[in-house]
Amino acid sequence: MAFEGLTDRLQKALSGLRRKGKVTDADIRETMREIRLALLEADVNFKVVKDFVRNVREKASGAKVLEGLNPAQQIVSIVNDELTAMMGESAVALNKSPKIPTVIMMVGLQGAGKTTTAGKLALKLKNEQNARPLMIAADVYRPAAIEQLKTLGEQIDVPVFDMGTDVNPREIVKAGMEKAAELKSDYVFIDAAGRLQIDEELMQELADVKDIAHPDEIMLVVDAMTGQNAVETAEGFNDRLDITGVVLTKLDGDTRGGAALSIRAVTGKPIKFVGQGEKMTDLDIFYPDRMASRILGMGDLLTLIEKAQKDYDEKQANETMEKMKSNTFDFNDFIDQMDQLQNMGPLEDIMKMIPGMANNPALKNAKIDPKDMAHIRAIVMSMTPEERENPDVLNPSRKRRLAAGAGRPVVEVNRMVKQFNQMKKMMSGVMNGNMAGMEQMMNA
Ligand code: GDP
Numbered sequence: 296m297a298f299e300g301l302t303d304r305l306q307k308a309l310s311g312l313r314r315k316g317k318v319t320d321a322d323i324r325e326t327m328r329e330i331r332l333a334l335l336e337a338d339v340n341f342k343v344v345k346d347f348v349r350n351v352r353e354k355a356s357g358a359k360v361l362e363g364l365n366p367a368q369q370i371v372s373i374v375n376d377e378l379t380a381m382m383g384e385s386a387v388a389l390n391k392s393p394k395i396p397t398v399i400m401m402v403g404l405q406g407a408g409k410t411t412t413a414g415k416l417a418l419k420l421k422n423e424q425n426a427r428p429l430m431i432a433a434d435v436y437r438p439a440a441i442e443q444l445k446t447l448g449e450q451i452d453v454p455v456f457d458m459g460t461d462v463n464p465r466e467i468v469k470a471g472m473e474k475a476a477e478l479k480s481d482y483v484f485i486d487a488a489g490r491l492q493i494d495e496e497l498m499q500e501l502a503d504v505k506d507i508a509h510p511d512e513i514m515l516v517v518d519a520m521t522g523q524n525a526v527e528t529a530e531g532f533n534d535r536l537d538i539t540g541v542v543l544t545k546l547d548g549d550t551r552g553g554a555a556l557s558i559r560a561v562t563g564k565p566i567k568f569v570g571q572g573e574k575m576t577d578l579d580i581f582y583p584d585r586m587a588s589r590i591l592g593m594g595d596l597l598t599l600i601e602k603a604q605k606d607y608d609e610k611q612a613n614e615t616m617e618k619m620k621s622n623t624f625d626f627n628d629f630i631d632q633m634d635q636l637q638n639m640g641p642l643e644d645i646m647k648m649i650p651g652m653a654n655n656p657a658l659k660n661a662k663i664d665p666k667d668m669a670h671i672r673a674i675v676m677s678m679t680p681e682e683r684e685n686p687d688v689l690n691p692s693r694k695r696r697l698a699a700g701a702g703r704p705v706v707e708v709n710r711m712v713k714q715f716n717q718m719k720k721m722m723s724g725v726m727n728g729n730m731a732g733m734e735q736m737m738n739a
Contacts, residue, residue, distance in 0.1 A: 298552040302592045304333035309371050309591075318366035323355050330374065338522040338553025343381065343560040351377050375587050381556060382583035387565035389416075390512040390539055395481045396429075398472075398508050402501055402536065403516035404528055405437055405489040408544035408570055412516050413484045414447035415570065415578035416542075420482055421453065429480035431471035432457035433464040433504065434488045444486050451575055454478065464488060468504050485510070493531040501536055513538045514567070517554065520545045525554035526561050533562045543581070544570035555586065624719050626675050626683040633668060673701035674708055686715065 308329035312318060327348055334344045354373045391397050399416070403409040413430055420426035430448055432455055434440035441457050448455035456471040468485060475483045487504055490497045505513065515538045517525040525543075532538055541562075543555055546569045559566055566581045615632065618624045675683065677700030682688055689697075689712055698705040 298337070298555075298590050299549075301333055301337040301552055302590055304336070305330060305374070305590065306592045308333060309367070309374070312367040312370060315367065318370070320356060323352070323370065326370065327352055327355075334553075334556070337551040337556070340523065340526055340553070340557035340561055343557045346560070347377055347381055350380075371591070375591055375593070378556070378587035378590060379584045381560050382581075382586055383559040383565050384583055386580050386582045387540065387567050389567060392511045395479065396475050396483045397481065397512070398483045398485065398510040399512040399514055400485045400487055400501075400505065400508060400510035401514050401516060402487050402532060402538070403489050404493070404518075405491050407489065407516045407518045407528075408542075409489055409516040410434070410440055410443050410447065410486050411573070412514075412542050412544060412568075412570060412578065413444070413486050414451055414453070415575055416514075416568070417453045417482065417484055418451040418575050419578060421451065426481050427479070428453050428482040428484060429471070429475045429478055430455045430484045430486060431468060431475075432486055433467045433471070434486050435460040435462070435464055435467070436488050436490070440486070447575075454480075464500055465503050465507060468507050472508060483508075493528065498535045505536060510539075512540055514540050514542055515564075516542045516544060517558070518545050519543045519550045519552070519554045519569075520548050522551060522553055526557045529558050529562050529564070533564060538562070538564055540565055540567040542566070542568045542570060542578075547571040547577070552590065556590075559583075619719075622719065626678060626686055626715070629715060630672065630675050633672065670701065670703055670707065671711055674698075674703060674711055677701045686712065 308326050311329075312322060312326050315322060330351070331344055331348050334347065335341065339347075351370075351373055354377075355370050389397075389399070399413075401409045401413045417426075417428040417430060420428055430444055430453055432441040432444045434444075441460060445455045445457065447453075456467075456474045458467045458470060464487070471485070472483065474480075485504065485508055487501055488497060513536055515529060515532050517528055519525060521528070529538075529541060541558055541564055543558070543566050546552075546555065555566065555569075558564070566583075568578050569581050571577050571579060615624070615628055618628055674697055677697045678689075682693065682697075694708045694712065695705055698708045701708070
């Protein structure tokens with residue numbers, strides 16, 4: 296998960312302040328020194344760090360903050376606002392042309408994830424707007440790039456235009472645009488060439504393609520794992536092509552996160568999407584404010600709720616809520632919930648989006664083992680329908696039968712049933728407005 300180190304250090308710096316009743320100028324200086332180091336270590340561009348620290352200091356050292364009711368909290372809020380501002384305030388949508396097709400030219404270095412992202416974006420538009428995209432295979436240099444795009448196209452059912460590798464990309468793009476007109480495509484993605492490094496020949500080719508296709512969006516794809524290099528790449532492409540947006544890929548990896556924090560400030564161009572995995576659906580809109588909260592370990596509830604909504608069947612969710620409320624949640628519902636959760640992605644990542652959980656020591660090295668989930672499922676599957684609907688009938692002899700059926704020790708069955716009962720009680724409490732139940736469970 297990206298940003299872990301940064302989150303840790305920022306939280307440490309800020310919790311030092313929180314412990315103090317009264318905050319002095321010297322305390323703020325010390326905190327800012329720690330924040331500065333944390334950002335530099337996370338690979339944030341030094342000029343960006345300098346501006347950030349200056350802005351926070353200016354706002355924080357005002358007498359108002361120090362004399363206010365809760366100075367530490369006010370400083371956290373200033374840091375949060377400045378982090379958000381550094382990444383661009385609010386989400387910026389994909390450009391759209393008033394007439395069809397909207398042309399999106401994908402550029403970036405080899406391996407950044409350009410081809411994959413073209414497919415992800417095309418699928419997103421298809422799913423969310425019923426769009427009819429066409430993808431043009433114009434990367435004739437990277438071995439297998441064209442085949443890769445064709446395979447992706449088949450997978451997501453989007454047509455791909457190609458002319459093999461022996462034709463000049465300028466010709467391919469010209470012919471591809473004609474094809475788009477013929478197909479009445481509403482979006483065209485040009486998978487332009489990439490290189491291992493920026494060079495003049497590449498830039499000239501991309502500039503020519505830009506002149507031919509008049510893209511509405513020149514989307515630079517950069518790999519977040521490359522840290523400072525990502526920022527330099529962005530500057531290089533922007534100087535020459537005047538890019539319109541950035542997709543930051545591989546944020547699911549173990550990146551220190553500096554690129555996400557610097558690119559907007561250095562290039563002035565918005566990060567529009569982030570890639571968070573290899574699957575075709577692993578592309579999310581970039582929300583600077585949510586990212587800032589996530590970095591500060593304050594969780595990202597909105598994204599969590601949206602994820603849940605996307606994967607959730609609303610009717611079923613309402614039914615479940617009702618059951619939780621009336622305390623009639625049973626093992627059938629439990630298994631449904633488990634399936635839904637697993638569809639949302641790795642559990643430990645999801646848990647970290649809950650406010651206050653990102654740095655919860657209990658989760659620090661938590662790997663929620665899919666094997667454990669499988670064991671729980673095996674136990675539930677060994678229950679009779681009556682037992683699933685009415686867990687109260689589970690007496691010791693029934694539990695022994697379940698253990699034998701699932702091939703798990705009896706203690707595990709006991710533990711699982713006990714946890715289920717606790718969870719049920721807690722949920723019914725929370726649903727009926729009693730948050731104390733939630734805290735009890737967190738501290739259990
Ligand atoms: P291109 O040379 O820029 O077209 O790069 P590709 O699209 O071929 O991507 C290079 C590699 O990065 C592939 O193995 C992709 O699956 C992988 N990749 C792309 N985006 C992401 C992402 O957001 N997360 C992860 N983990 N891998 C990604």
